[in-house]
Amino acid sequence: MSTVLPVIQPDLKTQPYTDVDFNDKLAAHGIELRATTVDTLQVNVGKLCNQACKHCHVDASPKRTEIMTRETVEAVIAAARRFRIQTLDITGGAPELNPSFRYLVTEARALGAHVSVRHNLTVVFEMGEEDLPEFFRDHAVEVISSLPYFLEEQTDAQRGHGVFQKSLIALRRLNAVGYGSEGSGLTLDLVYNPVGAFLPPPQSSIEADFKRELINRYGIVFNHLYTITNMPIERFLDYLRRSGNEERYMRKLVEAFNPATADGLMCRNLVSVDWTGRLYDCDFNQMLELGIAPELPQTIAEFDPESFAHRRIVTGSHCFGCTAGAGSSCGGAVAVNS
Amino acid sequence: MAYYVEDDLDRFSDIGKYRADLFEKFMAWYQACQEEGALSRREKALIGLAVAHALQCPYCIDAFSQSCLEAGSNMEQMTEAIHVASAIRGGAALIHGIQAHNSVKKVSM
Numbered sequence: 134m135s136t137v138l139p140v141i142q143p144d145l146k147t148q149p150y151t152d153v154d155f156n157d158k159l160a161a162h163g164i165e166l167r168a169t170t171v172d173t174l175q176v177n178v179g180k181l182c183n184q185a186c187k188h189c190h191v192d193a194s195p196k197r198t199e200i201m202t203r204e205t206v207e208a209v210i211a212a213a214r215r216f217r218i219q220t221l222d223i224t225g226g227a228p229e230l231n232p233s234f235r236y237l238v239t240e241a242r243a244l245g246a247h248v249s250v251r252h253n254l255t256v257v258f259e260m261g262e263e264d265l266p267e268f269f270r271d272h273a274v275e276v277i278s279s280l281p282y283f284l285e286e287q288t289d290a291q292r293g294h295g296v297f298q299k300s301l302i303a304l305r306r307l308n309a310v311g312y313g314s315e316g317s318g319l320t321l322d323l324v325y326n327p328v329g330a331f332l333p334p335p336q337s338s339i340e341a342d343f344k345r346e347l348i349n350r351y352g353i354v355f356n357h358l359y360t361i362t363n364m365p366i367e368r369f370l371d372y373l374r375r376s377g378n379e380e381r382y383m384r385k386l387v388e389a390f391n392p393a394t395a396d397g398l399m400c401r402n403l404v405s406v407d408w409t410g411r412l413y414d415c416d417f418n419q420m421l422e423l424g425i426a427p428e429l430p431q432t433i434a435e436f437d438p439e440s441f442a443h444r445r446i447v448t449g450s451h452c453f454g455c456t457a458g459a460g461s462s463c464g465g466a467v468a469v470n471s
Numbered sequence: 472m473a474y475y476v477e478d479d480l481d482r483f484s485d486i487g488k489y490r491a492d493l494f495e496k497f498m499a500w501y502q503a504c505q506e507e508g509a510l511s512r513r514e515k516a517l518i519g520l521a522v523a524h525a526l527q528c529p530y531c532i533d534a535f536s537q538s539c540l541e542a543g544s545n546m547e548q549m550t551e552a553i554h555v556a557s558a559i560r561g562g563a564a565l566i567h568g569i570q571a572h573n574s575v576k577k578v579s580m
Contacts, residue, residue, distance in 0.1 A: 282545070338511070
């Protein structure tokens, strides 16, 4: 008598549906996706956030409890020290809500690392966070903040009622301590995400619009605008499905595949660390629980940039989000718009 | 059978099943027209949206609404473009009132 055992599927998070395989698409263009170096550790210190944005790929919100412990923060700092990591890109959630956030920034800066923080602006209104602009200034942190549009309607539609007005106040406070001004050495970058199921416009043209409109309407200055494509995972994927846009959006991403983006993809030069210290090729893979290639060390405590430098990148259908049109990375577009 | 089906927009290339040479020429011309030139892609997308409304083509309205968003236009700008198209359509009808005036005048004492 034979026994048929049930197939146990790993508890993988849902990926968007497309009938085109991402690796086949790369192969058709002669591209093998491997890392080239590791100059950036992108550290996600937790999923707790004071906002619950509709496009959030982290599914972050005030209800989330996943937070990086001090012990794991110490492991990140030890890795940054040991391997002289050039850049620490700190994200969340709202990373400032992690009790060890300021410690991490201070220690990383003391090591001489460049530190950028994905700062949602409104967290400055949370108790105990009022002095964040001064803290950022004193540690010469690069501030990267989401502002999906220069108008209230679009911004609040994506990030929640009242977020736009609070964001303007927060931006003025950053400007007041020197952020965004030429020659201050304090960099304030903004992030544009489409408010819906469409691709971003060319980065240079929308940056010009933002600069003109933010100074004229609100007296606000900033340095660069990054256009980032909405990634079809977690909360944005839920939106796509609920609104009947998943198939159309995925077709759009696949049809807009641009092989010229492959060299600039963020997975080429960063390693992503989750709140438990596990390692991933990017923050998106982290949210899908697609770990780093299994033959490599899996945690920050075992991290060794040499063995990671030319690693094979783990991919999925969501990766079409990074290769569509001008491409998309944590630093915005990666190719001239095709 | 419905006259306008949303999915038909994605089947546009089916037109090329017959006289593919003509369809290819059309597509080459069409795509060249959308490229950045003396006018930006954004301006061209807004023109496309306005013309789509003047023609009242639901496929074109769908396609150019998306193009406008992806070129960085907002709803205020798109609505202004639609008003321009509508106003010109209205003006084009209204100017024919002179024809009516002329016609009446011709037979009036």
